[in-house]
């Protein structure tokens with residue numbers, strides 16, 4: 001399938017960063033190193049789409065006509081602008097999809113509007129899929145008895161569409177030396193005619209082990225492809241996530257250091273890490289018997305939902321539906337959050353949790 005602008009070229013290397021060229025059009029390219037791998041997914045799952053969807057809703061009540069089409073377009077531009085600077089790449093790709101739909105598709109005006117309404121809802125729903133993907137495949141505090149590979153397989157069994165993704169890969173010359181992308185060798189230019197190609201190539205090859213420093217990259221055109229690529233790199237590298245001991249949100253464990261708190265602002269401009277370090281009663285799961293008990297109950301309910309018993313046998317008893325599990329899980333998360341924040345004590349948390357599992 002042909003690639004149309006805007007799109008991104010993504011080079012992976014042996015660091016935990018993604019090297020991304022955003023090609024806005026034939027003339028304009030920006031380069032960014034996005035890291036650490038995993039943050040893009042976690043941040044995506046937390047993006048608030050409510051206002052965006054509200055704005056878009058207003059377009060669905062207007063009958064599309066020649067006269068009001070410019071106004072309808074504006075609704076979509078305004079909606080996507082709400083996501084500007086909120087995420088490392090979501091705005092770029094959603095903006096691109098709108099551009100392509102309005103200016104490079106064969107769709108009728110009505111189809112364009114319908115498609116974009118569908119698209120924004122699709123991405124809002126994809127947050128749920130990726131939250132599940134992270135929790136199930138990469139949070140080591142749940143499903144403790146399974147290896148990461150087993151857990152990834154279980155996630156794929158539950159979400160068969162996930163394994164159907166395809167990414168386009170191409171080759172290009174890139175300044176990668178010793179397995180690392182060398183940003184100091186990138187050049188910015190306004191006019192390709194001004195570039196001394198020979199010099200640029202010499203510079204790239206100066207410390208390359210290859211005759212031609214040719215690297216495979218991914219040509220990424222949609223947000224969905226980008227999320228998939230980043231998630232696969234997490235799986236491949238075994239980059240784990242964890243729930244913050246204070247705010248209960250997922251964060252990426254970028255290295256092997258033991259961490260219990262995230263870097264989000266908790267209150268008064270202080271991060272969970274700063275606040276958490278001062279709060280003695282906020283022990284990690286390993287040291288806290290109430291959180292351990294919480295985890296045990298949580299794992300049991302998780303297994304009932306994901307029917308992990310069926311992984312080993314044909315047993316299907318006690319299965320929870322997705323709706324039941326989500327309702328339960330929302331309640332459980334709230335209890336854990338209240339406990340971590342100190343508004344209920346450990347016994348109260350476990351009591352309420354045990355009662356809630358009786359269905």
Ligand SMILES: [Zn+2]
Pocket residue numbers: 244245246247248249261262263264272273
């Ligand atoms: Zn936190």
